[in-house]
Amino acid sequence: MTTLRLHPRVRLVWALRAALLAAFLTLPLAAGAYFGYLPEWVPIVAGAALLAVGVGHALLRYRRWSYEIREDALYLDRGVVTQVRTAVPLVRIQHVDSRRGPVERGVGLASCVVYTAGSRGADVRIPGLTPERADDLREELKRLAIRADGEDAV
Amino acid sequence: MKLAVQSIPYRALQKVSGVVILLFFLATANDWGTHVAVGASAAVLAAAGAYEVAYYRRFDYELTADTLDISSGVISRREREIPYRRIQNVDVSRNVIQRAIGIAAVDLETAGGSSTEGSIRYVTPAEATRLQREVQRRKSATKARAGGTGSATGVGTATGAAGDASDGDDFAEPVEEDLFAISPGELALVGALSFDGRLIGLLAFVASGSVPVLSGFLPASSAALLTATAVVGLGLLVLVSWVIGAVVAFSNYYGFRLSRAGDELRYERGLFRRYSGSIPTEKVQTLTISDNPAKRALGYATLSIETAGYAPGQGGDYGSQAAVPIAATDRVYDLAREVEAFGDPEFSRPPTRIRWRYGFRYAMVVTLLTGIAFAIDWWVAATLPWYGPLALLLVVPLAAHLKWKHRGYWLGENHLLTRNGFWSRQVKAVPYYRIQNVIDTRTVFQRRWRVATVVADTAGTGSIVGGDAAAVDFDVTEAVTLREELTDRLQDALVERRARREPFEWLDVDDTDTDDTDDEEDTDTDEEAGTNDTSETTADGVDADDSTTSGDAELDETEPDDTGPGDTAADGVVRPEFGATDRDYSQPAETVDTGDYAVDHHPSDADVAYKGDENGDDGLDGFDDDDGEDEAEVDSENGVDDGENGVDDGIDIADAEDDVDDDTEGDAEDDEKRRSDR
Structure with a gap:
């Protein structure tokens, strides 16, 4: 991808x-x-x-923000002052939200939030998606997470 | 079951004692007369008592076959069912008063939620212990039943002590084996060495309030006197915080005892307030071995164990203190390896150039200190030696070197180990399998030195015990490798787990021999099932070959799994390729990290799929091994599940095939099915 x-x-x-x-x-x-x-x-x-x-x-x-769905994990690369690259293994995904805040609704965007059971990166948010894209992403991540067959979250 | 009767007055008093005291205070302050205060207090007490009687009458808990049911609540009622399998920790605590009147508080933790999920206040101590034991017993029993009726003998053999002779519901209480009991000498050491730096800050804050008062007594400030006061004050601060720390540690760890019973660890401790609790070893997220220069000099260290049960903010009471407060370093490592066998770590350090970074950082701190000293000097208009702090510059190179020296990480066979800190050094061991996500951060300053920090996030308590395992300040390329390596190894660990789990599920596809867990046969049937290509599970990387390839072993529905001829012996039997892992099988399984591998905890998992219906299981519980499942697992296996049930019910395998085919397009249906399954 x-x-x-x-x-x-x-x-x-x-x-x-x-x-x-x-x-x-x-x-x-x-x-x-x-x-x-x-x-x-x-x-x-x-x-x-x-x-x-x-x-x-x-x-x-x-300019910095990018994300990528690879076969086993979701990769995020972001951060201006502190650059953060996060790898969220698909098996670890607990649930996925797509959500739209008031400002986002105003400009017709949505974001997708991925939850894991971790303590620090318990939720990662992918902002700036079109509503359709956010829903697609949610569905896709859900599908991939199910397919990845995580047997035990903690 | 009901609470202890003594809990009624105790709870009532506990709730309103503050109010009563306030009332008396108000009464004396406002001249209402004591009778008013007494009357009002009596009324408040009566109300609280009535409420508590109602609470007592309403509160009911029951140990059912699969769940612990708690119904409670006077005004809003609540019924709660906690599946035994989901219970992570059972903690009992009794403070002095509770011990005097013979009650104990029981807290049950599950991984979810932000607070204690089940809190039973209060029962008799005997009942508390019974609850603790009973929950564990039933937990093992559910597990065994989930594993089917075939052979329960294998359950817990990996942990050595687990009930080796029982089956079904009558799971015997596992033998308790002492791991560690604190000796008086060690207890004294705990007290002496548990110096908490944070206390100084707190005390300094409190003491700073008295500075204006004190300064009134001081005569015209001369430089020498001021310095002397400062030194004495500082010394007193250190002394007082040390004494406080020692007393707290002493009372906390008095009579500490750690033992292992089956697959859980149990601990007991406390002088005034007695704690006892259980930690399931299979739920361990992180092990932390910490020490400080004093402990290192004396050859001691501390071990703490994190499970996912404790939510942030409440770990202080039990979680972080649940492990070994102090023991000789070797002993601590041995104990840690008992829980998670991570082998002998050889840490690799960050690049040496990073020492310059620390050097600069410390030099800046020294400069800042000098600046502050100068400001004070200027402010009080005394001739203090404000340039004193500059002497610290001499220590900066050493400090930078030490900081660098005590950093490091090590990739073990099944664990990531990280090491950080000089004053409070923490070695953290995280099983790859427990990694939740991997985070790679680079601050502006780190980018200047081309280094990065890689954090392996787990579901542990996190913030309480000092955060996640982190490899700090490693070269960017190394960090990237590490990050990818960690995700890969997580996948490997998952595949390995699945491989362990799944041969047994396929045992009976063409072979009705249910109680046999022989490896050869497993792989054999597995292989056959694979060539039949009945379902995606087969393709799921069941045989040991696949466990070496990481990512792609997960779930290609179409991959025909007949690729394992490398092991075909002359007799045509395919044996699992144990060589694929680097495990050392030369030693007895109990002493090596079996990591549940060499010894199968649940050889009878195979039966679950069919026997599930017998047990009234929906196959949902049936599938999971000791660790339970999460939704994703259930989801993805739903199709397979049905397939197997189908086989059991005598329906053609083709059914299962159809099921799987539908699976890909019918996610939504699948979901619904899952819901209805539940």
Whole structure:
């Protein structure tokens, strides 16, 4: 199987999230400026910087994200600051969700969450899928997990 | 069964004692007079007592054939059935008061859920012990029954002590064999060596509150005095935390005893609060052997065993302390190998360049410390030797070297071992079979040094005992190899397990000899079944050949499995190729890691598929070996299952074939079938 990428529109989701976070973080600064404790440019600059970092992160994140279903495991490769590569053996899959958050619904995307019994990587999420793709992926992983015949989760 | 009657007043008092004390406090503070307080307390107590009487009346537990049923709840009722096979740990604890009035708390853990699944508060100690034993007995009994009526003698022989003479329901209590009992000297050592660094932090936090008070007593601060106070204070902190740690450890491990009964470990410990519990060896996820410089110098180490039963946050009480608190290092390794035979590890270390990384890191910490010292110096305007911390730079190379030296990993035959930490060194052994997923992380800083960390995640308690087994800071290429190797070995382990399990299932396809578990015949029939190609299970890599090839052995429905002629002896009998594994068969099975391999725990698994209906089993329980199954297994075998039942019922094998053919397209149906099967 070839390496699969996320839907490009996921950048929008992440950028929106970054914007929300930036807004949230600049709120106290903005309040400070409003009441005259800080010069006016502080919240603007801070907000712009945060937004730039967030959006940059979102773009890099998209470029980095890939996943792959191989014959025995699901491989994920992601992470900007800390690169994380996860191998989830198909036999270890407990259950699979496809889900859509409000923002994701807004841009017409969905994600797929794979659960294992592990303690650290108990759930891995593949974001940025079209709803059909998320459902397909869920079905496919379910089928593969069943086929892989895991006899004992723990 | 009912709870102990004494539990009513105990529970009531336990619940409302806080309220009562608060009431008295309020009464004295507000001048209500004692009679009001007494009256109110009496009312509260009466209400609590009434509730507890109702609770007592409602609470009922029962040991049925397959499950432990607990019905409880006064306001909202709850009926809970816990299958014996799913119970991971049974823990009993009694604190001082509970011991005085003769009650004990019983907790049953299963792998799922975030809290204790079955909690019985409180029963008499005798009843608690009975429960503990009975659950294990019935667990083995269910297992034996699931294994059919054929031959129950093989069950538990691998563990040596298990009931060797019983069958069916009348499973005898297995012989208990002492593994370890703490000696007074060791107990003293536990106390002396259990220095908990975290306590210092806590105490420092508490003590920092008293600094302003103390500073009032101090005369004009001179440099020498300040330093002296700091040193004395620090020394006191260390001393106090050490004493606290020693007392806690002493009371925790007083009278520690570890024994093995059949396929589970049992432990007992505690001075004030007595704990006893059981750990099923087959559910062990990770073994951790930890030590610190002091212990290493004296040649001691600690062993802890993780099972999946304990959810994060509750492991502190039982899970992490369930193993050997201290023993000579050799002894600890021997005990650990009793549980998981991982052989003699030879750790490989990270690349030497990584020492520079640690060196830089420590140098940065030293610089930071110096900076803080300077800031303090500037702040109090005294002439402290703020550059003192710089002396630590001398130790940095050594520290970096030690850090590097104590890292490592080793790929054993069936286990991954990792080692980390100098001050608190942890060697973790994870059976490949228990790996849940493999994670490879590289932080920005690690990328600069072209290294990565590989984590083998298991279903253990994780965060409690310091996280998963991790090979930290290995070269990127090595890390990638390791990651792939781990997933491959997991697949191998799975294939091996399946290979162990499945020959027996096919035993009776053309051979009705049910109680024979001879290897030759197994493989033989297996081979024949394979050529018949009746179902996907056959193609599933049953014979030993396939266990060497990793991934592809899983389930190609079409692969004809008649490829094992390499072993065909002159008599035409195909023997399993034991040479395919590197196991050492030169020693008795009990002392080597049989890993359930050489000795078959459940030779009679073969009967399950047919005998299932006799037992009223739906074949669901029938299939799993000791470890139970998960859904995926049931799913994928459903078709096969039916096939076998079909054979048993005298229906043609062709049925089974059809079943399998449908299998691929009819996943949804399959699912439904499974549900209805349940």
